[in-house]
Amino acid sequence: MSSRVVLVRGPRAVAASGGCCSGDVRPFDEGGSHCHERLDDPDDDVGPVYRELRAALPADVAVEIVSPSNWLWLVPELVRGGRRRGLRGAALGRSVRAGLAVSSLIVDGAVLASGGLPAPAEAVAAVEADLALR
Amino acid sequence: MPAFVVAAVVGVLFFLGYRYYSSYLAKKVYALDPAYVTPAHQFNDGIDFVPTNKHVVFGHHFTSVAGAAPIVGPAIAVFWGWGPALTWIVLGTIFAAGVHDFGALAVSVRHKAKSIGTLAGEVINGRARMLFLAIIFFLLTLVNAVFAVVIGNLFVANPGAVIPIVVEIPLAMAIGQYIYKTRSSALIPSIVGVILLYALILVGNAFPISLDGLAEALGVEQTRNVWVVLLFVYTWVASRIPVWMLLQPRDYINSHQLFIALGIIGLGLIVGMNTIQAPVLNDVPEGSPSFFPFLFITVACGAVSGFHSLVSSGTTSKQLDKETDGRYVGYMGAVGEGSLATGAVLAATAGVAASQADWEALYPDFATASGGAVGNFVNGVAVFANNIGIPLDLATIFAAVVVISFAATTMDTGVRLQRYVVQEIGELIRVRVLARNLTVATTVAVVIPLAMALLPGGGEAGYTFGVLWQLFGTTNQLTAGLALAVIAVWVTRRGRNPVAVIIPLVFLMIVTTWALVLNLRNFIEADQWVLAPLDALIFVLAVWLIAEAALALRSAFRDRAAGVTTDGGEPDAVAKANPDVATSDRPLGGPSGSDRQ
Numbered sequence A: 001m002s003s004r005v006v007l008v009r010g011p012r013a014v015a016a017s018g019g020c021c022s023g024d025v026r027p028f029d030e031g032g033s034h035c036h037e038r039l040d041d042p043d044d045d046v047g048p049v050y051r052e053l054r055a056a057l058p059a060d061v062a063v064e065i066v067s068p069s070n071w072l073w074l075v076p077e078l079v080r081g082g083r084r085r086g087l088r089g090a091a092l093g094r095s096v097r098a099g100l101a102v103s104s105l106i107v108d109g110a111v112l113a114s115g116g117l118p119a120p121a122e123a124v125a126a127v128e129a130d131l132a133l134r
Numbered sequence B: 001m002p003a004f005v006v007a008a009v010v011g012v013l014f015f016l017g018y019r020y021y022s023s024y025l026a027k028k029v030y031a032l033d034p035a036y037v038t039p040a041h042q043f044n045d046g047i048d049f050v051p052t053n054k055h056v057v058f059g060h061h062f063t064s065v066a067g068a069a070p071i072v073g074p075a076i077a078v079f080w081g082w083g084p085a086l087t088w089i090v091l092g093t094i095f096a097a098g099v100h101d102f103g104a105l106a107v108s109v110r111h112k113a114k115s116i117g118t119l120a121g122e123v124i125n126g127r128a129r130m131l132f133l134a135i136i137f138f139l140l141t142l143v144n145a146v147f148a149v150v151i152g153n154l155f156v157a158n159p160g161a162v163i164p165i166v167v168e169i170p171l172a173m174a175i176g177q178y179i180y181k182t183r184s185s186a187l188i189p190s191i192v193g194v195i196l197l198y199a200l201i202l203v204g205n206a207f208p209i210s211l212d213g214l215a216e217a218l219g220v221e222q223t224r225n226v227w228v229v230l231l232f233v234y235t236w237v238a239s240r241i242p243v244w245m246l247l248q249p250r251d252y253i254n255s256h257q258l259f260i261a262l263g264i265i266g267l268g269l270i271v272g273m274n275t276i277q278a279p280v281l282n283d284v285p286e287g288s289p290s291f292f293p294f295l296f297i298t299v300a301c302g303a304v305s306g307f308h309s310l311v312s313s314g315t316t317s318k319q320l321d322k323e324t325d326g327r328y329v330g331y332m333g334a335v336g337e338g339s340l341a342t343g344a345v346l347a348a349t350a351g352v353a354a355s356q357a358d359w360e361a362l363y364p365d366f367a368t369a370s371g372g373a374v375g376n377f378v379n380g381v382a383v384f385a386n387n388i389g390i391p392l393d394l395a396t397i398f399a400a401v402v403v404i405s406f407a408a409t410t411m412d413t414g415v416r417l418q419r420y421v422v423q424e425i426g427e428l429i430r431v432r433v434l435a436r437n438l439t440v441a442t443t444v445a446v447v448i449p450l451a452m453a454l455l456p457g458g459g460e461a462g463y464t465f466g467v468l469w470q471l472f473g474t475t476n477q478l479t480a481g482l483a484l485a486v487i488a489v490w491v492t493r494r495g496r497n498p499v500a501v502i503i504p505l506v507f508l509m510i511v512t513t514w515a516l517v518l519n520l521r522n523f524i525e526a527d528q529w530v531l532a533p534l535d536a537l538i539f540v541l542a543v544w545l546i547a548e549a550a551l552a553l554r555s556a557f558r559d560r561a562a563g564v565t566t567d568g569g570e571p572d573a574v575a576k577a578n579p580d581v582a583t584s585d586r587p588l589g590g591p592s593g594s595d596r597q
Helices: A046-056 A071-084 A089-099 A120-133 B003-029 B054-065 B069-080 B082-110 B116-123 B127-157 B159-182 B187-206 B212-218 B223-238 B247-272 B291-298 B307-314 B325-351 B356-362 B366-387 B392-428 B432-436 B438-453 B463-493 B499-525 B531-561 B573-577
Strands: A003-008 A061-066 A104-107 A110-113
Touching: A003 A046, A003 A071, A046 A061, A046 A120, A071 A089, A071 A104, A071 A110, A071 B054, A071 B187, A089 A104, A089 A110, A104 A120, A110 A120, B003 B082, B003 B247, B003 B325, B003 B499, B054 B247, B054 B307, B054 B325, B069 B082, B069 B127, B069 B291, B069 B325, B069 B366, B069 B392, B069 B463, B082 B116, B082 B291, B082 B307, B082 B325, B082 B463, B082 B499, B116 B127, B116 B307, B116 B463, B127 B159, B127 B223, B127 B366, B127 B392, B127 B438, B127 B463, B127 B531, B159 B187, B159 B247, B159 B392, B187 B247, B187 B392, B212 B223, B223 B392, B223 B438, B247 B325, B247 B366, B247 B392, B291 B463, B291 B499, B307 B325, B307 B463, B325 B366, B356 B366, B366 B392, B366 B463, B392 B432, B392 B438, B432 B438, B463 B499, B463 B531, B499 B531
Parallel strands: A003 A061
Antiparallel strands: A003 A104, A104 A110
16 A cells, blocks of 8 residues: 545544444434445535545555544554654644544645545545655 | 453453454354455445445444443352353353354445344344344343443442533533534544543532432432433433434543543553452352353343444444454454453452452342442442552542443433334334324333333342343343344355354353243242233243244255255346355345245
């Protein structure tokens, strides 16, 4: 794998869980627990950006979608990527904080968007430009 | 024996289970194929179906399955001694939970990431959907009742925990609003939330809240029952508001608490070198429930939990990048749950008592043991936290806050899911008001477990709680049985050795039905005319499940002996995507009669 693009999700209605004995918090006839019907969540703008990126980028570029609660994976990813790009100290801290925001776009540790995603085509252009720089 | 040594031995056994047994399951039983195009790729939409890094999926899966239940069961089960409880946790995790969680994931991945309920309908017949719904209905009823009692007991025993837990609700709502409105990082607000929550422990300790006066004024014998009513009033409201407003931000806070609690248990064990004070095998008083079969349903989520199959096949299977990742995600998720259960056993045997006499005073009979079990876990964890320098009174409230937070979030989710089940049953039986009217459906979802939680019996000793917990365990094991039956038929139809699946399936069915029969006799003898019909109903579901599973398995073996393969019918999207995989997505129950040539 040459590069990794990470999209941090927005708040998702279906993603809540309650520990053991939890479930997919949707009515069953709307896709919860029993079914697997797709549910477009207006608060979660990651889907269209992801699809556009996946279609445009070569297969060896990983595109991951991560929940903002998954800090155990996200923080080391941001720190490693940031350090590889030469970030240190306060700059690295700012980068990590920006990357942890919901609806973020991260390319190999560099945060291209934080707190809101660009339109799909713009996201592809930004990622391709970043990857071409290196 | 030093508790740390026990933890280390269990850790080694879990490692060996993952290294060797899960490898056997992956290669020989579930035959995972790294080239298989998973539903995450096939239906990749960036919304529900997303190929995801296995460590990310593991984080989702583990935090979705770990909670209060693997704490409660083991803390009760040490009544029979720490040996049987720990043995079942270790063997159950390695040979039952791992097989079950991993298997549900593997089968779901091979069938378009459909949930285990849908797959049960396909493998057995249409009645299985109703059976599944009925089991889930009872499971949720008991989950909600049990956790209301757990929280009520903890509030009574730890009045210092009331303020932190109550303030956690507006705190979580504020975090939810902040994240939702500003679209900023969830990490920093939720860490601030955890810090504020723990700071409130100091306030709670200074101003403990007791409802004894209110209970007395209302003429309620047990203060716990006042808490139970208040909790259900709260969950009625909480289940009606959007999940991002309360449930989701509180889950962020809880995910931090899960790792903090595991870290404190581990660190406290190492620093304090506490020794286990409970006997390996307790000489229980005459008339106590026998450890066989009751131990195996008391340790419900710590060893094997049917609800994990819902998570495995509900959301996890939609995110698996490579089929082979299922081994790490599914099996290690079960191991994580077993580790939490092991921590609960050690807290309730090594942390809670300084001598064997102390411990025996806490576990003199089953009623006292079950009523005080969660409190014993809390006090045990408090001792571990005290080992690393946290004052004991604050450490006790900290441990109570952790357990109550887990249980309260489970209750919130449970009542919400119960409402959906009530609505779905309303659709099936064509009762429009149940299906369409949210107020009616939510009220039904609240009133039934509330009635269960307020069942009389046992006074302060908590007899009712012990009974409810066992009924929860049996229902949870039935759900696991249903999932294992689906997995067993699937494995058999593919010509592989199903013994690894059938053994835990048969074992669970034996202990479940045995316990149900013994309980039924006890309830009738004790004139428990609420519990007896409920037990009988669960027994009927168990027998029904056994019959359906046996018929499906017999059919699978017969087809295999006759050389009937699962090939047949038109290949659909997944089969077309996996042209070299003969068994990619054939109907789980094999071809229907009309398909067979």
